[in-house]
Amino acid sequence: MKAVPFVAVILVMLIAGPPFLASYWVGLLTQMLIFALLAMSLDVLLGYTGLPSLGHAGFFGVAAYAVAVLSTTYHAGFWTCVMSGILIGTLLSTLLGLLVSHVRDVYFLMITLASGMVLWGLSYRWIPVTGGDNGISGIPRLDAHAGLPFAGPVAFYYVTLLVFVVSASLLALLVSSPFGFTLRGIRENELRMKSLGFNTWLHCWVSYIIAGAFASVSGVVWAYYNGFVSPTYLDLTASSELFLMVTLGGPGTLVGPVIGAGAIVLLKNVISAYTQRWPLILGTFYIITMFGAPQGLWNLGRRRRASS
Amino acid sequence: MIYIITQFLNGLFSAALLFLIAGGLTLVFGVMRIVNIAHGSFYMLGVYVAYTVIARTDSLLLGTIAAVLLVAAVGLAVERLFLRRFASRPLPQMMMTMGFALVFRDAAFMIWGGDPFTLPYPALLAGSVETRDIVFPAYRLFVMLVAAVVGLLLWVLNEHTLIGAKLRATVDDPEMAAATGINVALVSGGVFAAGAALAAFGGVMGGPILGGYAGMDLDLLPLAFVVVIIGGMGSLKGALVGSIAVGLIDNFGKALVPELSYFTLFAPMVIVLAIKPTGLYGRG
Amino acid sequence: RPEALPIKIGFIAPLSGPNAQNGRDILNGFLLYLQEIGSGVDGRRIDVIIEDDEAIPAVGLTKTRKLVERDKVHLMAGALLSSTGYALAPYIDAMRIPMLYPVVSADDLTQRRRSKWIVRTGYSGSQPNHAFGEYAYHTLGLKKVATIALDYAFGWESVGGFQRTFEAEGGLVAQKIWCPVFVHDFAPYLAQIPRDVDAVYALFLGRSALQFMRQYQEFGLKQRVRLIGAGTTTDEHVLPFMGDEALGVVTALHYTAALDTPANRKFVAAYRARYNRVPSYYSESMYTGAKWLVTAVEVVHGNVEDSATLVDALRHVKLTDAPRGPLELDDYGNPIENVYIRRVERVNGQLQNTVIETIPRVSQFWKYNPADYLKQPLYARR
Amino acid sequence: MLNVLDLHTYYGDSHVLQGVTMHVDSGRVTAVLGRNGVGKTTLCRSLVGLTPARAGRIVFNDTEITRLPPHQICGLRISLVPQGRRIFRSLTVEEHLAIAGRTRGSLAGVSEKREHRPGWDVRKVYDVFPRLSERRGHRGDELSGGEQQMLAIARALVANPVLLVMDEPTEGLAPMLVAEVGKLIRRLKDEGTSILLVEQNASFAVKTADYVHVMSKGRIVHSSEPAALWANGDIRTQFLGVPRVDPPVARD
Amino acid sequence: METSSACLVLEGVSRHFGGLKAVDNVNLTLQPGERHALIGPNGAGKTTLFNVISGELRADAGTITLNGADVTRLAAHQRAARGIARTFQITKLFPNLTVIENMLVACEALDRRRFTMHRPLSSCADLVERATNLLDEYRLSPFRRELARNLSYGDQRKLEVALSMAGRPRVLLLDEPMAGLSSGERDVMQALLRQLDPSIAVLLIEHDIDVAFGFAERITVLYQGRVLTEGPKEMVSANRSVQESYLGLLVE
């Protein structure tokens, strides 16, 4: 509840700001929104259900690939691409969820890492479809494909913002819903949940599917944003960066991942313009942040506010 | 037949190397519950330090000792100054080690550049053992032997001293461990340093064959994790069985169905976890 | 007056991560040339804005966007990986910014998926190998060869090029072994190499080249089966770190640091003096690339704002005194240049790629008719 | 022996101990009573260094221990039987006693010999709790609640404490064992060990203790001999919520 | 004894841990509304029996019938759905949720709305009301907004019991619900237990004999995994072997 004024201010800035920004900044802002959505979807697993997934970029990537393959090889229409992207990503999480939902803790970390690596391997090796290492380029531009009357980065930004706001609202509703609370219960004490009568496996599975679905949404947007896909979309680095966004921002909150995603996208792009030693700086930043705010930046702010 | 024997030996060598690398990881996880993403960095630092020292002194032994000691010191510092504060809080600890992985990786690039290199063979072991048609490098046999010795050492340490029990107590309940008189800081610092040292040692052992190169830290980390997970996090026996299983399956997999070589590594893990969610010898 | 403003060049390459050293080599070559010409072109200073693409295509694109939209560069140069190369192309075309690819070697960039605004000054993966296949059959006298290579597009194109001309002359590629790019222990693959071939053709680079060489010798194969390969396997970016195991390996590439021409001797000396290392083909690529670029800018008298004329000028540059020898573009935007057959030798205690034969003016289409050539599919795994 | 002066302890912002002043006399059993949530456990935690006090002093045999880390306080031979047992889940009974024991050396050597040593050792502990001896190879999380409680007591005993802090040591023990613990406390006292006993089981505490402090809302509100406490109906109902008059059985 | 109307019937239930027979061939019948106490020395197998009934552990042998249906093979959550609720001897809460959230999660457990995703939990007025009422009943309302892990031990124990009531169970298994409570709180808890819906069958583990005998009309004594005696409380308290094995103290 305390988040409301903060969220409102940010939202107003997000809506009103871009027309006054240079196209490059609008682009960065778009990226932040896409990753923020992705990070929020991971947070459903990581922060709420307590399932640390290290293969989450997989769904993102698969959805992006679906859009890429359909739009380039098969020249499919806009809605076909979008719907298939989301559907395929969700379907994948449904299937993988069957495999991983009974595993917990580090083992969950590792089994999702493995499934992520397998997906990466697939994107790398299933050359006739994915183009292998070279990836697929030539995804049509959003405005052309969707038949939008406006073009350009600002228009794309607003489309992304719309998707983001809708998804974020859905997610916010989800985590405060009865179902959202069952996820927290599982995170806190699964045994107790079972003895209270929850089929925890089922709840984990459903949360995995939901997380996969929202990741797919962001993957679809990302595909249009970049105009190409490549295996690096689903590799371990992508997944672990995502993981960092969530933990840095504050797992178990929805604002946290947004902050984390924003901070990391911004930092990476800004520092690297000034120094080639940016990984060092970024790493130091992670360490310091975790040191000072082990619960994430957002929770740090919250505790401060609560105590004052 | 020759082919099979060679592949079998290759598999065992991979297993030995994996065991050396994964041993430290499972040690640190088993007693501290830290998923140490920086483990690969320690491995990398070991190789780089050894490389530098060997280049200066021409002594493999000195290089190994320097690598092990220096990396242990780095590990100790990381634990004392950073991880200690978050004892028994796995997520912040893991994120910290991720940060360190990034820092070490870039620092290594800054100091040593990104050129690949290999460590020299010990002169004694440069040749190969040849029996009829089977040619097998002597050094690889040596690594297998070393891994066996290290495994034995760890086992003895764990089973026959109180260190193992104290370590586990520290993980189970650090507060009570402290109230029972265990110097938790000392114990966890020691273990983390030992895990780092083991990684460095593994790196040096693999050095003549795999060498050092930019990106090596994250290259081998998933492998080590797969081994540890198959065996069950924290179990020494698990690490041993896991590395042999992975070593053999991966080698034969690559040889027999090269198309699937991207999957031979992970498939066994997924199968094991699907059946037993805590690995072969792991406890929930 | 616009002339007073600097010419802005955006440069991207991987400067962190596993490919950072190659990225650095490229950058070093670039900076070396710009330093040599000093004052700039036609009274306009040259500003280089450097960005790290982390060898991730999406990052490369973001950084390119930044360079183009925020820094308003006049032209772009760089990129290392094929995937980045392909990823940037649509954006480059849309923004109409001339871009120079010094090393990206994916065949199709100048074949089936050409881009108007991209000029390649490096080579295409199969280009030197076409020449090498024929040479291996006729001059080296090999009849039956096994190949072992990294399992990705660069590997397939190189092996494919070699196989095409080698078999066209009558040779036989008996077996093709592919190693995943992340492999470190080559033992399971080495065990598959048939012993009854005349030679093994290997394609690796960076650490995999180093490890492969080591292990090839370790398993006693070096004494038994002759080793040849693609140029990257013994390129100067790894050669200094190899030992005797590399001696005698014969490879083909469009450059070697041991090339004995005045232009190259000068370049190598300058490069060594500045960076204290032997230039690799990556270093040379962007040195020559910079020279190419500057030449084109001179042609348009520093009027880089007119990108259409600039890209036209870029396409019509001819260099006669590049370190690697003369080069010019074919109609498809890929250089026609010499290919050198090199053998690793130890000279003054240092390993080097000694030129044993120069095959002049090799095109990406070798001796084939471009139109027919392009009707065939791209080289792939099979 | 132990003097606590105006102790203030916080959890984050919540001020739990609000100036506790009390003492434990050498060789005697001192009980602390109070309703749920008044801060008894917090007091114990501050004593052994788990939640260091923010203000005030704790002096143990002339040594100020207020800010010492727990393992050093343990080194001064203050042992804790924590509330909620806090057994190490992955350690066997034997390992618990081995690491807590004031003996160095390997596991194998622990269970035998040492009969001649004075003080507490594994054997003596097994004599008091034969059940533990039967379960010696079992891991902590395989023990029943009562067995864990016995182990928690045993773990504190083998350290041969000078001061034993027991936070509700009878919880979950069957009546016979509660009596056994009562006997044990008396025996320890006879051996010269000082004991701080926190108890809910007021009648047990009153029977066992030589001196009682009653705590309420982070303060000591009453200190006296047990008999005097029992006689004071106000205190009993107000701070302990013990309405029944149930005169304690006289000892000895 | 009437088994057809019984709500819980155990027939020959056994559970072994390695060589240890923790529960050995136990027969037990619970009628609706019955108040039944399970007593026995530490390590007798009481908690294990609970685990087997509630489904945390599988029975090695025997059958468990709940309201006429065989539930031996069902998972814990399925049994809970059929009306079994339990408390844990070693507190199992949701430590990082607030007290009210703990309660709400428990309340929605057997509610169809646990899969609802489109409206906030706080808008489910009846659930919130139930949770609030339960907290009031158990005197936990002052801590509504505290995180469960910050409660004192005794309050955690109360919450532990309160959680089990949320699902309107038909069969309630209480594992030492009084442990850790101060005398005053014990009385409150006893009163609460007495006020439970008379149609619920309650099986209570308790070491405090007064409480056990005051609450239950039937008693089962477990000893080394086996049922030593079972019957009305007068009969059990007269039984000699019970006195020896368990109530030893009383006849001291």
Ligand SMILES: Nc1ncnc2c1ncn2[C@@H]1O[C@H](COP(=O)(O)OP(=O)(O)OP(=O)(O)O)[C@@H](O)[C@H]1O
């Ligand atoms: N970790 C914590 N963080 C915040 N508050 C806490 C914490 N632990 C305990 N408290 C609060 O401090 C107060 C005292 O708790 P304490 O555990 O010392 O009580 P106690 O007297 O031992 O009670 P009990 O008889 O129930 O064990 C309680 O109000 C409790 O809510």
Ligand SMILES: Nc1ncnc2c1ncn2[C@@H]1O[C@H](COP(=O)(O)OP(=O)(O)OP(=O)(O)O)[C@@H](O)[C@H]1O
């Ligand atoms: N998971 C387990 N593995 C092995 N042994 C176990 C396990 N759980 C319980 N036991 C053993 O089974 C016996 C019965 O344990 P249980 O917890 O049922 O006792 P209890 O009657 O509840 O005792 P208490 O009154 O002390 O709580 C004990 O001796 C215990 O050590």
Ligand SMILES: [Mg+2]
């Ligand atoms: Mg307490």
Ligand SMILES: [Mg+2]
């Ligand atoms: Mg019990």
